[in-house]
Amino acid sequence: AQTVTQSQPEMSVQEAETVTLSCTYDTSESDYYLFWYKQPPSRQMILVIRQEAYKQQNATENRFSVNFQKAAKSFSLKISDSQLGDAAMYFCAYRSASAGANNLFFGTGTRLTVIP
């Protein structure tokens, strides 16, 4: 079974600084997606960024970027120019890319605090 590990239960960052959240995963598949979801206190699950395993180029969405290391099974999230609104729980998730694959496997999350 696929497992997703987030080894940092909590992280903090000064406003306008950069922070990196770590994620590792275990799988025997070669085709898959990786995601970072943000969950603010409102409880919504908001998709931040996704990466297809076949793509060598790291995904970027505005201030959010990833460092995807397929051989190392590592998928870290970098948040640049951190803002107060970035404070939330961040979940790393894995999903097979096979047709009809149904399950998202989540890590246990990292709580990010942004210090003004």
Place this chain on the structure above:
Amino acid sequence: NAGVTQTPKFRILKIGQSMTLQCAQDMNHNYMYWYRQDPGMGLKLIYYSVGAGITDKGEVPNGYNVSRSTTEDFPLRLELAAPSQTSVYFCASSYSGRSTYSNQPQHFGDGTRLSIL
């Protein structure tokens, strides 16, 4: 755009009671999912559906039932509520195609906080 709508947002049940959590999506997605999120944990899949009339178990299905009579709706039923089912429940939907890398990201509802006392 409504997206995925869950009702109710909060509910308190007594042990042994039953209830149905409602979920509706207006994006014409073929796949729908129910997850639960326990404190300090990520989400775990309870049940999912690949289309109207078709459902299947996820990681933690015990104590729950689902049905999918329409594309839009995917209710989750708790028959005999137990304290272990105290959790936040999320419904999600997505489009999944028939080829590798055809799966679109899941869209989540706002969650239902359920307490069993």
